[in-house]
Amino acid sequence: MSDQISSTSLPGSIEETMALLAAHDYLAGRALGTVLFLALKMKRPLFLEGEAGVGKTEIAKVLSKALDRPLIRLQCYEGLDVSSAVYEWNYPAQMLEIRLAEASGLTDRDRIEADIFSERYLIRRPVLQALSGVGGRAPVFLIDELDRTDEAFEAFLLEVLSDFQVTVPELGTIRAAEPPIVIITTNRTREVHDALKRRCLYHWVDYPQAEQELEIIRRKVPDSNEALSRQIVAYVQKLRTLDLYKNPGVAETIDWATALTELDRLALDPETISDTLGTLLKYQDDIARIQGGEGKRVLDEVKSELLAAG
Template sequence: MTDDSATAVPSSIDETAALLEREDYLADRRLATVVFLALKMKRPLFLEGEAGVGKTEVAKTLAKALNRPLIRLQCYEGLDVSSAVYEWNYPAQMLEIRLLEASGVRDRERLETDIFAERHLIRRPVLQALGQAGMAAPVFLIDELDRTDEAFEAFLLEVLSDFQVTIPELGTIKAAEPPIVIITTNRTREIHDALKRRCLYHWVDYPDAEQELDIVRRKVPGCSERLAAQVVSYVQKLRGLDLFKNPGVAETIDWATALTELDRIALDPETIADTLCTLLKYQDDIARVQGGEGERLLSEVKAELLAAG
């Protein structure tokens, strides 16, 4: 029995793009296509790209649009099975042993059966994604996989191949319905081909100016049209510089929001200098833009927008 409140997966690429757009995620044709195929083929979707381009947001948007739970595994260096998959509730097991012994149970096999019962199992994200009994398959986000090591990648092969996990004391737990798996990486290191082969792949790039302007309009409705156009044009030009870390779409939205909160209706050198902290996150980048480089970019932005009418 599944959760009837879940929304059915879209039946076409156009429906997929429309589904995402209803939740204010603007996907280009290629991204809408690979999302549609991942849903129809029930294959994991591997999204690669710079930080802040909207990879994680794809999973969040799908969960909301399809009315399914979002289960997120945030990856980090040293992530292991006990943190990602499961562990046993040792205090509860010890209490169980004492209660059984107090009641006169001495049978070793009986003790093992009771203490390794499923009620003592603490489900971590991977197991949660596979064991949603009576619920529609969740969206399972494996975020920033490149932060983990190759040993954890190897463990994920069983999960992504057969959507199952083997627990020595209990046996194999298999998903009744495969979860919708979204894997993201910022490409700080290469992911092994064995894992990629199990997925559909898409590189998520920065949006063009028109698409990014539409995103700002949707995400920051209080931002004036003039300010939004200047913000997007300025950020697009910043990405053409040799910065240590280019601003992503998330930073564009933060900057537009900050400027709106400050009641600004247009960019000027002082405003840019005061608010760069919301756009750039490294001092060397901020220092470069606060100098003549930033004023030059602003002059270009104003000239181009004026020429465009």
């Protein structure tokens, strides 16, 4: 395998895919590297499920940087519709054009209509932007948190994901010269319909194992003390077994390591944990639980296990 992969070409193997991500500090396991390589090779959307904070969105961001492709993000939310996601017409400019045409004495309605419903007045939203990439530079199209939308919008996406095209009634069908690299994420707050999933390759993104999370801290927080980093990772891994309302994700682990490094801490202690839990946990019930006796119990277990491991 070549030591350096061209930023504009797609990786030629699973190993190259993993190396490409690692070069931008995203440590992917072989399962993720495999499905991502296949998605790129087969030109299929990649559907990523997992808990919030495990790094699903980051995959699209890193892929955009690694391949030197534009990143187009469609942030989903309840009530998202075609005008916000796909396209809309520039109505103020159209009305101005109509008034100017009338003022100049132009009365040919067909000609006026053909002019105002042209590309000049079309506002391209993320879906249409994603289909407008040039050959060899098709963008990375991130459809983020699809589970926040409704089934009607899912149904609309079927045409986009099947044929990489959308239909604008006034202009006709607009097809992508080259299919974008599509990454779809969901936090599984509701089930996404099978018809959409069938058009994608699928991967469940889980929390990283301890050694992988430790390496992430080494890369993202290089000034963090090694012993402290090991305690942080061990502590966070323990917290994820406690059935909290919201388990800390990788982003929170990085934030905590950064905060403790800024405070010049070299080891975890109950007071430090209590003072900085707001960087790690985001719900008061979880914070109150860990600030009590349970947090100290977890810390004692962590220190005991690390001491036994040498």
